[in-house]
Amino acid sequence: MSKQMDLLFQLASLLTLVVALAALGALVFDILSDGASRLSWAFLNNIASRNADQAGVYHALMGTIWVITLTGALALPIGVAAAIYLEEYGTRSRAAHFIELNIANLAAVPSIIYGLLGLGLFVRLMGMGQSVMAGAATLALLALPVVILSTREALRTVPSSIREGSYALGATKWQTIWNQVLPMALPGVLTGLILALSRAIGETAPLITIGALTYIPFAPDSVWSKFTVLPIQIFNWVSRPQVEFKTNAAAAILVLLVLLLSMNAIAIFVRDRYQRQGRV
Amino acid sequence: MTLPIRLAAVTRLLAQGKPLGVSGGFALLLTLAACGSSSQDARSGSAPSSGPGLVTLDGSSTVFPISEAVAEEFQKTGDYRVTVGISGTGGGFQKFCRSEIDIADASRPISATEIEACKKSGVEYIELPVAFDGIAIAAHPKAAWVDKITTDELTTLWAPEAQGKVTRWNQIRQGWPDREIHLFGAGVDSGTYDYFTEVINGKAKASRGDFTSSEDDNVLVQGISNDELALGFVPFAYFEENHDKLKLVPVDDGKADNGDGPITPTPETIEKGTYRPLSRPVYIYVSKKAASRPEVQKFVEFYLANADQLVREVNYVSLGAASYTSSAEKFAKERTQ
Numbered sequence: 001m002s003k004q005m006d007l008l009f010q011l012a013s014l015l016t017l018v019v020a021l022a023a024l025g026a027l028v029f030d031i032l033s034d035g036a037s038r039l040s041w042a043f044l045n046n047i048a049s050r051n052a053d054q055a056g057v058y059h060a061l062m063g064t065i066w067v068i069t070l071t072g073a074l075a076l077p078i079g080v081a082a083a084i085y086l087e088e089y090g091t092r093s094r095a096a097h098f099i100e101l102n103i104a105n106l107a108a109v110p111s112i113i114y115g116l117l118g119l120g121l122f123v124r125l126m127g128m129g130q131s132v133m134a135g136a137a138t139l140a141l142l143a144l145p146v147v148i149l150s151t152r153e154a155l156r157t158v159p160s161s162i163r164e165g166s167y168a169l170g171a172t173k174w175q176t177i178w179n180q181v182l183p184m185a186l187p188g189v190l191t192g193l194i195l196a197l198s199r200a201i202g203e204t205a206p207l208i209t210i211g212a213l214t215y216i217p218f219a220p221d222s223v224w225s226k227f228t229v230l231p232i233q234i235f236n237w238v239s240r241p242q243v244e245f246k247t248n249a250a251a252a253i254l255v256l257l258v259l260l261l262s263m264n265a266i267a268i269f270v271r272d273r274y275q276r277q278g279r280v
Numbered sequence: 281m282t283l284p285i286r287l288a289a290v291t292r293l294l295a296q297g298k299p300l301g302v303s304g305g306f307a308l309l310l311t312l313a314a315c316g317s318s319s320q321d322a323r324s325g326s327a328p329s330s331g332p333g334l335v336t337l338d339g340s341s342t343v344f345p346i347s348e349a350v351a352e353e354f355q356k357t358g359d360y361r362v363t364v365g366i367s368g369t370g371g372g373f374q375k376f377c378r379s380e381i382d383i384a385d386a387s388r389p390i391s392a393t394e395i396e397a398c399k400k401s402g403v404e405y406i407e408l409p410v411a412f413d414g415i416a417i418a419a420h421p422k423a424a425w426v427d428k429i430t431t432d433e434l435t436t437l438w439a440p441e442a443q444g445k446v447t448r449w450n451q452i453r454q455g456w457p458d459r460e461i462h463l464f465g466a467g468v469d470s471g472t473y474d475y476f477t478e479v480i481n482g483k484a485k486a487s488r489g490d491f492t493s494s495e496d497d498n499v500l501v502q503g504i505s506n507d508e509l510a511l512g513f514v515p516f517a518y519f520e521e522n523h524d525k526l527k528l529v530p531v532d533d534g535k536a537d538n539g540d541g542p543i544t545p546t547p548e549t550i551e552k553g554t555y556r557p558l559s560r561p562v563y564i565y566v567s568k569k570a571a572s573r574p575e576v577q578k579f580v581e582f583y584l585a586n587a588d589q590l591v592r593e594v595n596y597v598s599l600g601a602a603s604y605t606s607s608a609e610k611f612a613k614e615r616t617q
Contacts, residue, residue, distance in 0.1 A: 050349040050594055130365075130380075208367060211338070211375065215348045215364035217355055226363055236366065239496050240345065241521035241595060246498075 031257070035250025043251055048215055048233065052244030055237075057252050062219035063132070063212075063227035064259065068201050070136035070223060071143060076193055078140070079147030080182075086148070087155040088177055107145035114142045115206030123210050130211035133223040138206050143196035150192025154185035183274070190271045194264050201260055204231040230256045333358075335579045338365035339372025339385030342471055342515070343562050345594040346411055347385055350583045353590065357582065360575055369471055370394075373565075377403050382570035383580070386563045387413065387471035404568040406614045408580070408607050409561040410587050412597035414516035414550045415476055417529040417558070418501075420508045425449070425456050428542035430532045431557065434480045437463070437511075443488035449509070463491035464500045464512025472497075476513055479557040501525065516545055516559075517595040533557055550597040561599065571615045584608040 046056025090096045118138030128134035158181045166176040182189075213228045214236050220227045230252055237249035335354075337347050344366050351362035367375065369386045376384035377398040390398075390407070398405060417434070419426045433452050436442065449456035466472035468485065473493075478484040494500055497518045504510040505525035519526055530542035539554045549555035564583065570576045584604045591598045599607075 048348070049352055050345060208365075211365060211367060211380075213338075213363045213365045214344065215351055215362075217351070217361055217363070236341075236344070239341070239498065241497070241501075241515075241518045243521070 028257075031250050031253050034247060035252075035254045038247050038251035039254060043248075044255065047217055052242055052248055055245075055248055057230060057233060057255055059216050059219050060228050060230045060233040060252070061255060061259070063216075064201065064229045064231075064256070066132045066220045066223070066225075066227060067135045067139065067207075067229055068197060068263070070132060071139040071200050072193065072197055074136060074140035075143040075147050075196060076189075079144050079192075079196075080151050080189060082144070083148045083151035083155060084177060084182070087152045088173070088181070103145050103148055107149060111142055111203050112205045112209060114138055115209030117141065118206060118210045129224070130213070130226050131224045132220050132227045134210055135207050135212055135227060135229075136223070138210055139200040139203060142203065142206065143193075143200050146196040146199070147189075147192050150195065151185065151189045154188025154192070155181060157188065158184045187271045187275050190267050190274075194267045197263065198260060201256070201263070202231055204229075204235050207232060230259075333360045333575045335360065335362045335383070335576050336381045337363065337383045337385055337564075338367050338375050338381045340369040340387040340471060340562065341366040342387040342413055343385035343410070343564070345517075346562075346587070346591055346596060347383075347564070347583075349590040349594050350579075350586060353586060354579055354582045358578075360579070362579065368469075373397075376405070376565060376567065377401055379403055379567070379569070382567055382573075382576050384565040386565055388474065388560070389563065390565060405565045406568060406571065406611055407563055407565055408584065408611060409563050409599060409603070410583065411562050411591040411599060412550050412559050413472075413562050414545045414555060414559040414597060415472060415513050416516045416519040416526075416545050417511070417513055417531055418504050418519060418526040419511050419529055420504060421525070421527045422508050423510075423527060426511065426527070426529050428530045428532055430534055430542075431480065432534065434531070437461075438465075438477070438480050438487050440481070440486055440488055443490050460509055462507050462510045463488075464503050464510055464514075465491050465493050466497065466500065466513065466515070467493050467495035470495060472513070472515055475560055476558070513558075516550065516597065519545075520595050531555070531558060547592075547597045551600055559597070562596075566611070568615065568617075571611075577615065580611055581608065584611065 043056045044061065045058050046054060047058055048060070049055040086096065086100065115138060118134060118141070122128045122134040122137045123130060128137070162180050162184065163176055166180045171179070207229055212232060213226055214232055216226060216228050218225075234249050234252045234256070237245040237252065240246075335351075337351070344364060347364045351364055354360060354362060364385070365372070365381075369384075369388055372381070372384040372386065373390060373394040374397070375381045377394060378401060384405075390405075417429060429452075437446055437452055446452065447460060448458055449461050450458045452461070465487075466476065473487075474484045477487045481487055491512075492500075492503055494503075497514050500512055500514050501518055501522050504512050504514075505522070511529075514526075519528060528544060530544040532542040533556050535556075538556050543549050543555045545555045545559070550559045553559075564580075566576070566580050571580065584607050587604050588598045588601050
């Protein structure tokens with residue numbers, strides 16, 4: 001009887017997996033059939049245009065790469081540092097518990113709220129203007145809770161015997177964290193970063209709120225440049241009446257997908273490499 | 281073990297605040313921010329935009345396709361850079377009155393509170409209409425009974441009181457079938473919805489709430505074209521692209537001065553002003569201070585000189601060549617005042 005239940009559960013789990021993957025597959029297939037024919041070097045190299053067949057994603061693609069790279073560069077060190085403090089140095093006080101609770105809540109705040117915060121804080125108060133820097137800082141705020149939470153999880157999985165061994169050999173707390181704990185936690189940290197950046201790369205609302213542009217005839221040349229990103233370009237194309245722009249939108253979605261997947265592939269490659277080294 | 285070393289190099293910079301990771305991180309952010317404001321000030325002073333030959337626009341997504349087309353062509357005439365955003369008419373005016381942009385795209389005239397805000401910050405502006413945007417009443421092609429509709433009938437149908445009560449076709453007009461009516465309309469945050477409710481119900485944003493609404497007009501087109509009992513309003517540009525999927529319903533405003541009887545929206549009837557009241561002009565607002573910069577002045581002149589053709593290209597209705605000429609004269613005169 002229990003064996004049958006076991007089999008039944010196994011089947012149910014398999015079914016859910018198939019449903020989830022089929023939905024993803026259908027989505028990718030649909031986008032591919034709509035947009036694949038539109039993909040070309042010209043599409044990647046051309047700038048936005050009112051003529052759908054001459055329009056391209058060059059500036060949006062460059063904008064996305066600038067913004068997401070900078071977002072990662074901001075969110076990773078700050079997030080990891082915050083997690084280390086909370087996990088390794090922080091005490092189990094009521095205040096610490098309160099902060100933990102709030103970080104968990106922050107992960108669920110709608111992105112438009114971060115956009116409003118970014119507009120008030122980065123764009124206006126700090127005078128960053130509608131720059132790549134302001135966009136990346138806003139998205140970094142959005143990514144931080146996920147990075148902090150996953151880093152803490154990863155730090156917790158490092159066995160205490162490692163720490164104790166390190167102390168026994170005379171290492172200080174910081175040396176222990178830096179040389180033993182953090183390297184072992186790195187795969188988990190990177191997983192969190194992938195998740196956070198994957199969310200950030202698809203965001204439109206907070207960036208429109210801080211004033212990211214829609215039509216811009218130049219790629220960013222510094223972090224203080226104005227910019228646009230792929231999701232904004234896609235959003236704009238989808239909402240236009242002409243059918244040809246929808247094909248463009250599908251092609252731009254493919255570009256975004258490829259960018260996202262290659263970003264994740266790099267992170268997974270680094271993670272796996274490191275996991276293997278960690279075990280030696 | 282190359283990775284931890286590289287990681288070490290990056291994070292060593294951060295490691296000064298060893299036990300206080302959080303504040304160390306935020307200190308970094310603040311430092312970056314400080315660099316930001318200083319480098320920007322150095323480049324642009326307090327001017328709304330930086331660098332030579334740069335013209336900045338923001339505002340209504342309805343006006344966006346026109347401004348984008350003009351920007352694209354204008355940049356072919358010289359060493360200029362034009363940027364266009366879509367933060368909405370309200371968002372555009374907010375930036376405009378803070379001198380953050382040179383030109384505001386607007387799908388309605390500037391409001392009293394916005395005039396006040398601009399006055400407070402000393403932003404003077406020139407209002408220039410650039411195109412007509414019509415609202416089409418659309419039904420399913422198979423709905424043979426809808427041959428025309430009057431504005432009074434539209435009011436009966438869309439008034440706030442109609443919610444939950446006017447739900448069948450024959451409640452609007454005797455002779456129409458005793459079947460359910462399915463309503464579709466632009467999203468409540470759009471300028472199209474504001475305008476439709478203002479002219480049909482007498483007050484912007486006042487209407488029944490039980491209709492299918494979407495900020496994406498393509499969704500409305502899709503919805504109406506799949507439902508025989510549908511009736512809805514969409515921007516005219518969307519009808520033009522989908523006339524095989526939608527049936528256009530002529531609108532009768534009951535007044536004779538713009539032509540008797542129901543009027544079908546076409547570029548001609550909208551341009552001549554006979555298709556009323558569901559057509560409106562859309563505008564650009566130019567800051568006078570910005571207009572003293574040669575690139576902005578040239579851009580606006582180029583805009584008005586080429587609007588007639590470019591507006592048609594992006595499926596909007598031109599104001600007519602004569603109107604653009606007089607706008608250009610207005611701009612030339614008020615710019616120097």
